Amino acid sequence: MISSFITYLQCELNYSAHTVDAYRHDLEEWACFATSGNMDELDAASVTVSDLRLWIAELAQKGLSPLSLRRKVQSLRAFFRYLMRCHGATHNPASDLTLAKTPKPLPVYIRQNELETVLDEATDYDDFDQLRNRLILLMLYSTGMRCSELTGLHTHNIDLNRGELKVLGKRNKERIIPFGSELANMMNAYLTLRKQTVPQPDTVKEFFVRKNGLPIYRKL
The missing domain is CATH 1.10.150.130 (Tyrosine recombinase, N-terminal domain)
Structure with missing residues (x-):
């Protein structure tokens, strides 16, 4: 059989x-x-x-x-x-039969001093990938955003003058997140370099993108 x-x-x-x-x-x-x-x-x-x-x-x-x-x-x-x-x-x-439960991997946390060491490293503001990745770390660190909120962030939901950004969180609830001048300066530098790097930058909705203009994802 x-x-x-x-x-x-x-x-x-x-x-x-x-x-x-x-x-x-x-x-x-x-x-x-x-x-x-x-x-x-x-x-x-x-x-x-x-x-x-x-x-x-x-x-x-x-x-x-x-x-x-x-x-x-x-x-x-x-x-x-x-x-x-x-x-x-x-x-x-x-x-x-009951299926055996598979263990879930434990979350990996970055120590405070390790993250600060990374953020204190010099950033090449002419290197698109380096600047974008450093901005991602700084934004997650300083705003407490979730990864899904960061990857789904649209450029039109960022107000650099007021120091605020709007994200779509859990259960599709919008929330406003304030940010300081250090983050605003790096965001402005990133937007300037993005215009020079990404093809047809004005048609891109997402704030964080790859060099080809496509959105980033969690395992970039």
């Missing part, structure tokens, strides 16, 4: 060879566990969620990562969905 499922993935769904191999490995590993090594004796119709939990529990005890456990469960779910769709099975026991 597993071999027919693998053929289904290859011929009907056109899955990549890498994906098919991952499914095959997971399911053969499970079948070997379920039949004590006699995979030809596998009776998928009689499998219960308790049977599957025994296998997942053993893998967890062996130290398998939550991410790998999730993949095993997803392989089982896909296999039993196939049996329901193509072979008349009436229940997917794997649907009752």
